[in-house]
Amino acid sequence: MTLFRECFRHLGQVERRRIPPTPREHMRLHRLERPEPWPSELVEAMRAGPPDNWYPDYAAFTRRLSDFLLLPQENLVVGAGIEDFIRSLILLCCDPGDGFAFTWPTCAMFDVYSEVFKARPVRIVTEPKRLLSVHDVTDKIDSGVRLLILPNPGQPVETYFCLAELRHIAERCANVGAVFAIDEAYLGFGAETALPLVDDFENVVILRTFSKAFGGAALRVGYAIGQPSVIRPLNAIRESGEIAGPSLHGATVLMDMWQSYVLPGIEDVCRGRDWLRDTLLAAEFDARGWYANHVLIGLGNRASTVATRLQERGVHVKANFPAPLDGHLLVTCGSVLLMQRFYQAFQGAL
Incomplete structure (x- = not known):
């Protein structure tokens, strides 16, 4: 019996594993x-809310995040961690066979979602004793690549590109019609943000999370920053209630206690x-x-x-x-x- 669209009939063979506790x-x-663990004062502030069992006020959280970042709300969309946007971007950008470029090895979900959506993985291999150059990245971006997600800084090899280097990569992606997503999961520990590129490039989107520098991995809260031409499609396909109320409250406490x-x-x-x-x-x-x-x-x-x-x-x-x-x-x-x-x-x- 055929139950699913042809491009998804292979999902029964995709292996997913949980990390052991x-x-x-x-x-x-x-x-x-x-x-x-968090300090006790911060934990107590998180335990103080939300006080009811109603659906949370998502708009209020986006306003709070906008104020915290000093960015217009039209340039923001909230999601369930950066992984939410990785999946959404591959879905939006890549037909089966289209190229999805990323540094490797890194986040395991890049390979998983490549397999799920039948995108062609374009791996930019990182080596611990050799710095990755801009040309190592741009040489992989051809007309068949529709999406590049670049962790900056990266892991496990701490690849890192300055703003000028990221601009060169953004230009290459724009020339071939590819979206350039800069994964800033580790922003806050010493790296420079790529935020200025958002004003200059319609194809650039920055992905951030409350999991690393904020210390809120259990909350599963992330957000994307970009021009409305990128943010509106990401907003259109989000769930109606993308994050649980306690997580929104916890993320708000972290901003309040920054x-x-x-x-x-x-x-x-x-x-x-x-x-x-x-x-x-x-x-x-x-x-x-x-x-x-x-x-x-x-x-x-x-x-x-x-x-x-x-x-x-x-x-x-x-x-x-x-x-x-x-x-x-x-x-x-x-x-x-x-x-x-x-x-x-x-x-x-x-």
């Missing part, structure tokens, strides 16, 4: 989230990241990480064994990457104290 008492340094709790939390992560990177480099390990909330450690053929030993000690890091990243561990960073605890466990696992 981590015991709460363990050190969660493998999910690129805030690894330490100066008092969120920004100091970001500064704690940056200090912890810098301490871990510099400590590893001083001990002559291959370590890198300057613009996001993670440090990549090169261990060669010891990486898998060290990751297993760390997990046995209740410390979880991201490992088992494909080549050319095999032999590396990715560590989500927290405060200096947490990174000191990690480093002690790391030394014991060597």
Whole structure:
């Protein structure tokens, strides 16, 4: 029996897996989230609302976000994390066989949605010991590519492009008629924003989240910024109630407490990241990480064994990457104290 449109009849063969749960008492340094709990004052503010069981006021949240960002509402659309927009952009941009370009390896959902929508994956391979150049990206963008999503900064390899370099990439995408989505999930930890490009390029859209710098991964709140010609289609296909009321309340609390709790939390992560990177480099390990909330450690053929030993000690890091990243561990960073605890466990696992 034929139940679905021809372009989706393959979905029964698409494999999706959940990441196994981590015991709460363990050190969660493998999910690129805030690894330490929020301060009690912030938690209490989140518990204070919403007070009823009605549908939330989505328009009020968008107004609050607009005020926080100092951007017009017509340039914003809210969604269920950045992943919501990844899926929507592939759906809007790519017919089966059209090119979808992205740095690789990175977010696993890029490959998943390429398979789901039958877009042709155009992988821009990142290597830990070689900086990705603008030409590495633009050389992949031809007339068959309809969408480029570029994490900036990236992970697990911390690729990073300055505004001038991003402008060059945006021009290349505009010339071939491709949408250029800049994934700024890790904005706040030291990277420059690409926001000025939105005024100059109709094909540029910036994707952001409350999961990383805000520390609200559990909320699943994200937003996109662009010209109305991009934002209106994204707004048109959103769900009528795209985010739960408690999540909107939590994100509002984070904006309200930006100066008092969120920004100091970001500064704690940056200090912890810098301490871990510099400590590893001083001990002559291959370590890198300057613009996001993670440090990549090169261990060669010891990486898998060290990751297993760390997990046995209740410390979880991201490992088992494909080549050319095999032999590396990715560590989500927290405060200096947490990174000191990690480093002690790391030394014991060597």
